[in-house]
Amino acid sequence: MTTAAERPSVLFVCVHNAGRSQMAAAFLTHLAGDRVQVRSAGSAPADTVNPAVVEAMSEAGINISAEVPKVLTVEAVQASDVVITMGCGDTCPVFPGKRYLDWDLADPAGQGVDAVRPIRDEIEKRIRGLIDEIAPAE
Numbered sequence: 001m002t003t004a005a006e007r008p009s010v011l012f013v014c015v016h017n018a019g020r021s022q023m024a025a026a027f028l029t030h031l032a033g034d035r036v037q038v039r040s041a042g043s044a045p046a047d048t049v050n051p052a053v054v055e056a057m058s059e060a061g062i063n064i065s066a067e068v069p070k071v072l073t074v075e076a077v078q079a080s081d082v083v084i085t086m087g088c089g090d091t092c093p094v095f096p097g098k099r100y101l102d103w104d105l106a107d108p109a110g111q112g113v114d115a116v117r118p119i120r121d122e123i124e125k126r127i128r129g130l131i132d133e134i135a136p137a138e
Helices: 020-035 051-059 074-078 113-134
Strands: 009-014 037-042 082-085 099-102
Touching: 009 020, 020 037, 020 051, 020 113, 051 113, 082 113
Parallel strands: 009 037, 009 082, 082 099
Antiparallel strands: none
16 A cells, blocks of 8 residues: 555646646546545636536546636645646746656637547546556556
């Protein structure tokens, strides 16, 4: 059994924390379970998660309707081993010793569920690769 101190921690960041980062965090939590500590945040969080994103994730069997966008904090970055940005540019603080990845993904803001599905599917594919790398099943 992996202890909390040994679990890798991942922070997903996008501007509004209403779409891409919410989908990524939900997929990582769903697929890796307690093998990874998961956080998400936004540099300028929206009031609510994008309804088309909630619907697209529901189609994938994951309910994120209760999630709320959270503001990006220095503490969240410092507490994470891997920081994955999704279009927030230079608003993400950088600290030595952290691994930073930038996933260039289309922004689902203002899009219908038909446009969100391919973004969701690409995020799931990247999350599966990330899990294989940082928290493979034993």
